[in-house]
Amino acid sequence: MLGETVVAVLGTRYPDLSIEEAVLADHDVRLVTGDGADADAILAVAGEAELILCGSRPRFDAEVLARLSCRGIVRYGIGTDSIDLDAAREQGIWVARVSDYGTEAVAVHALALAMSGFRRVVASDRWVRAGNWGFDHLRPLHLPSASAAAVVGYGRIGRYAAGLFAGIGFRVLVHDPFVSEVAEGHEQVADLHDLLAAADVVSLHVPGNADGTPLLGAAELANCRPGSVLVNTARGSLIDPDALVTALRTGRPAVAALDVHAQEPVDASRFDAVADQVVLTPHTAWYSEESEADMRQKAARAAEALLRGERPDDVVVDPT
Numbered sequence: 001m002l003g004e005t006v007v008a009v010l011g012t013r014y015p016d017l018s019i020e021e022a023v024l025a026d027h028d029v030r031l032v033t034g035d036g037a038d039a040d041a042i043l044a045v046a047g048e049a050e051l052i053l054c055g056s057r058p059r060f061d062a063e064v065l066a067r068l069s070c071r072g073i074v075r076y077g078i079g080t081d082s083i084d085l086d087a088a089r090e091q092g093i094w095v096a097r098v099s100d101y102g103t104e105a106v107a108v109h110a111l112a113l114a115m116s117g118f119r120r121v122v123a124s125d126r127w128v129r130a131g132n133w134g135f136d137h138l139r140p141l142h143l144p145s146a147s148a149a150a151v152v153g154y155g156r157i158g159r160y161a162a163g164l165f166a167g168i169g170f171r172v173l174v175h176d177p178f179v180s181e182v183a184e185g186h187e188q189v190a191d192l193h194d195l196l197a198a199a200d201v202v203s204l205h206v207p208g209n210a211d212g213t214p215l216l217g218a219a220e221l222a223n224c225r226p227g228s229v230l231v232n233t234a235r236g237s238l239i240d241p242d243a244l245v246t247a248l249r250t251g252r253p254a255v256a257a258l259d260v261h262a263q264e265p266v267d268a269s270r271f272d273a274v275a276d277q278v279v280l281t282p283h284t285a286w287y288s289e290e291s292e293a294d295m296r297q298k299a300a301r302a303a304e305a306l307l308r309g310e311r312p313d314d315v316v317v318d319p320t
Helices: 018-023 039-046 062-067 085-090 103-118 121-129 156-167 192-198 241-250 268-277 289-307
Strands: 005-010 029-034 051-054 072-075 094-097 148-152 171-175 186-188 201-204 229-232 255-258 278-280 315-317
Touching (some): 029 039, 051 289, 072 289, 103 278, 121 278, 148 192
């Protein structure tokens, strides 16, 4: 169709594109889709697209970006580590994202993972399914009111999670060097090692280090309180997985509850030696029907802004 604008949607698992179609209904747009699994797959679908909406799987390195003719890339979600931002700027490509969605969903999932470890739910389930009974091997279990939950990262999700932990009785500790004040009743701990030593539950809510080095390696994990629970719903790169297996064998921490992984899909067999001490979910913390719809609407509105020649709300690269 003459004048038709192609918008590519790559690397998503949505049942349809009705939300995107509704937001872009006032524009003469044709949506094309693909998995964006590699450079060839990206270029086959999006090579001539004006705009690209993408999930986390497609990788836009400098070579791929140089072969695109798009005006902008909008990331469904927060992370832009799958896009070479410097190369995008050099190619004159806008990059936008959606960073303000899923707050409640991620915080609730973090709490659910924390409590599954805190009450040893997975180990108990496996114990019973194996034909056993009793709970002496689970001792000691404690009440939240007798325990401390630490939140590493006090942004919008970390603050929400801290409120949830406090709401069920935990003493809340906070570590975030970029925050000067915390909510009443929350306690700041400046040193990460001191925080790990003091906490019965540790929940991570920070971005990964730019160079990919883990926040928690062998030295940090050795400071975890014996019997504690470590929760990660933030970035898989935050924890050294090999060091974690070694640490779990010592009981510091005693349980790791992980929604994100350095390599996804995760190879669960790497945790076979400590299987009863690990809770795994498939990067679903962000997801609820409501949070997914909110993210998609915001991403589509960012694409619409670019179609209008306007600046999106959440820009990472402005090439102008």
